Amino acid sequence: xxxxxxxxxxxxxxxxxxxxxxxxxxxxxxxxxxxxxxxxxxxxxxxxxxxxxxxxxxxxxxxxxxxxxxxxxxxxxxxxxxxxxxxxxxxxxxxxxxxxxxxxxxxxxxxxxxxxxxxxxxxxxxx
Amino acid sequence: xxxxxxxxxxxxxxxxxxxxxxxxxxxxxxxxxxxxxxxxxxxxxxxxxxxxxxxxxxxxxxxxxxxxxxxxxxxxxxxxxxxxxxxxxxxxxxxxxxxxxxxxxxxxxxxxxxxxxxxxxxxxxxxxxxxxxxx
Numbered sequence: 001x002x003x004x005x006x007x008x009x010x011x012x013x014x015x016x017x018x019x020x021x022x023x024x025x026x027x028x029x030x031x032x033x034x035x036x037x038x039x040x041x042x043x044x045x046x047x048x049x050x051x052x053x054x055x056x057x058x059x060x061x062x063x064x065x066x067x068x069x070x071x072x073x074x075x076x077x078x079x080x081x082x083x084x085x086x087x088x089x090x091x092x093x094x095x096x097x098x099x100x101x102x103x104x105x106x107x108x109x110x111x112x113x114x115x116x117x118x119x120x121x122x123x124x125x126x127x
Numbered sequence: 128x129x130x131x132x133x134x135x136x137x138x139x140x141x142x143x144x145x146x147x148x149x150x151x152x153x154x155x156x157x158x159x160x161x162x163x164x165x166x167x168x169x170x171x172x173x174x175x176x177x178x179x180x181x182x183x184x185x186x187x188x189x190x191x192x193x194x195x196x197x198x199x200x201x202x203x204x205x206x207x208x209x210x211x212x213x214x215x216x217x218x219x220x221x222x223x224x225x226x227x228x229x230x231x232x233x234x235x236x237x238x239x240x241x242x243x244x245x246x247x248x249x250x251x252x253x254x255x256x257x258x259x260x261x262x
Contacts, residue, residue, distance in 0.1 A: 003153030003174075005135060005190040008206055012248040017225075021246055025220045026130025027211040045130075055132040055190055069250050071135055071204060076154040085152045090144075111148055113139040115203050 002076035006120050008057045011067045015041045018059050033058065068116060072106060075119035079107050082119040099126040129211040133255045135192040138202035142170045145194050149174070157194065164236045164262075171195045203251075207241060210254035214242050217254040234261040 012018035022028055033042040042060040075082035079097045086093055086109045094116070095108040104122045111117065139145040146157050160173035174192040210217035218228045221244040229251070230243040239257040246252065 003149075003155045005132070005192065008132060008135075010246070010250055012246075012250075014248065018246060018248055021224045021226060022130075024224045025217065025226065025244075025246075026208055028130045054128050057132065068203060069206070071206070073153055082152065089148045089151050091148060091152065109152075111137070111145060113141065113145055115137055115139075115145075117137075117204070 002074060004074045005055055005071055006074055007055065007072035007118075009070050009072070009118075010057065010059045011062045011069060012059060013062055015043065015059060015061050019043050022059065028057075030059070070108065070116045070118050072118040072120040075107075075121050079105055079119050079121055083107055083109065086119075101127045129209065131209045132190060132206055133209055134207040135190060136205045136207075137192065137194050138197045138204070139194060140197055142172060142194055142196050146172050149194065160193065162236065162238075169196070205243070205251055205253055207253040207255040210242075210256050214240055214254050214256050217256075218242055218244065221254075236262045 010018065010022070019030055023030060029046040030043045031046055033040075033044050040061065042058055045054075045057045083093045083096070090112040092110045093107060094110055097105050097107050099105055102124060104120060104124075104126050106118050106120050108116060108118045137145065137149070149155050150157055155174045157172050157174050160171045161167070162171070165171065172194040174194065214232045218231070221228055225247040227245045228242060229245055232240050232242050234240055237259060239255060239259075239261050241253050241255050243251060243253045
C-alpha cells in the first residue's frame with residue numbers, strides 16, 4: 001500500500017522514564033530491541049497476542065537535541081525514488097537510506113513546513 | 128489492543144502546499160473533509176491510502192490521517208492512540224505519570240472523543256475513544 005503508515009518512533013533523553021510512562025498510560029507491553037549494539041537504547045511495542053494488525057512503534061534515545069517523534073510510511077517505488085520526490089517537491093532529505101539489519105531500509109525527510117517523516121522499505125536482507 | 132495507533136495528523140501553515148507535497152511523495156489520496164458541525168472555514172484534508180476503504184480501519188493495519196492548518200505555531204505531527212478504559216482514566220494516568228493534559232476531552236461529532244497530552248519529554252500525543260453518539 002503506497003504511503004501506508006507502518007511505524008512510529010517516540011524520542012526521549014530519559015528512555016527508561018518514557019517507556020514507564022507509555023506502559024502505564026497506553027497499556028503497551030514493551031521489550032528492548034535485541035539488535036541494539038553499541039549502546040543504542042531502543043524499546044519496541046509488543047503486539048497484543050495475535051493482533052498483528054497494529055502499527056508498530058518504539059521509543060528510542062535522542063541522537064540530536066532537536067529530534068522529535070517521527071512516523072514511518074511505506075516508500076512507494078523504493079527509497080531512491082521517494083527521496084527524489086521529496087527534493088523535487090521542496091522538502092529536504094535529512095538522512096539518506098540506512099539499513100535496519102534483517103528488517104528493511106529507511107530515510108528521514110522534512111516536508112516544506114518543517115515536519116519530519118521517514119520513508120520505509122521492507123527488506124529481510126538489509127544490512 | 129490497548130494503545131493502538133488510530134490516526135495521525137500533520138499540521139501546516141500552508142495546507143495546500145503540504146497536500147500537494149504528500150500526494151506526490153507518498154502517493155496518498157487526499158480529499159477535503161467536512162465533518163458534522165465542523166466550521167466551513169476549517170481546512171481539513173483527509174488522507175486515505177486505500178481508495179477501497181471508506182473510514183479508519185479498525186480491523187486491519189491501514190491508518191487514516193489528516194493534514195490541517197496550525198492553530199499554534201509549535202504544532203507538528205500528532206498521533207492518536209486508543210485510550211484504554213476511556214479518556215477520563217487515560218488523562219488521569221497521564222497526570223499521575225508526570226505528563227500534562229493540554230486539551231481535555233473534546234467531541235468529534237458522530238465519531239468519538241479525543242484529548243491531547245504531552246509526555247514527560249515534551250512529545251505530544253492524543254487519546255482517542257470511538258463513540259458514534261459523540262457530540
